[in-house]
Amino acid sequence: MTRITLTRGDITEQHVDAVVNAANSSLLGGGGVDGAIHRRGGPEILAECRRLRAGDYGKGLPTGQAVATTAGRLPARWVIHTVGPVYSVSRDRSGELADCYRSSLRVADELGARTVAFPAVSTGVYGWPMDDAARIALATVRATPTEVSEVRFVLFGEEAYRAFAAALAEAEGSAQG
Structure with missing residues (x-):
């Protein structure tokens, strides 16, 4: 069973083993988590992303899918890039957000990664409400068959941490009852 930590x-x-990047579809870097990973990881990540864009992902990485590159100078082996959906009040995109986590775990399994760090996908400039994003992320990871032994949610800021801690406590409580 996969251990979930916050x-x-x-x-x-x-x-x-692998860090998940909340990427934009261009795969060429951006703001937030994406920008931080590209800056700290160095030019090796960008070079591999450019190769992906020149090949199978000429139009960009579709929302909910995932693809891996080197981690460059990060203290991880790989970066798994996934594109989260932009939050919408008029259209339910929760399945697309869940796909980000499922696809990332599938790629992690293909790589042989056993420890994976996730950010709170889509909660920055894409506007997903933190409580809902936490619930979707945790439920999806718990329900996805994987060989990953630890999923670590790395949360930037107190609001994100509190939301994920509350969602994890609720999920664990409902699993026991």
Whole structure:
């Protein structure tokens, strides 16, 4: 069974097999987690992303899918890039958000990664409400068959940590009852 842990901090400092990047579809870097991973990981990540764009992902990485590159100078082996959906009040995109976590775990299994660090996908500029994102992320990871032994949610800020801690406590409580 996959152990789920929560930590406050900087995802670029995690000593894990794979770090998940909340990427934009261009794969060429951006703001938030994406920008931090590209800055700290160095040019090797961008070079591999450019190769992906020149090949199978010429139009960009579709929402909910995942693809891996080197981690460059990060203390991880790989970066798994996934594109989260933009939050919408008029259209339910929760399945697309769940797909980000499922696809990332599938890629982690293909790589042989056993420890994976996730950010709170889609909660930054994509506007997903933190409580709902936490519930979707944790439920999806718990329900997804994987060989990953530890999923670590690396949360930037107190609000994110509290939301994920509450969702995890609720999920564990309902699993026992």
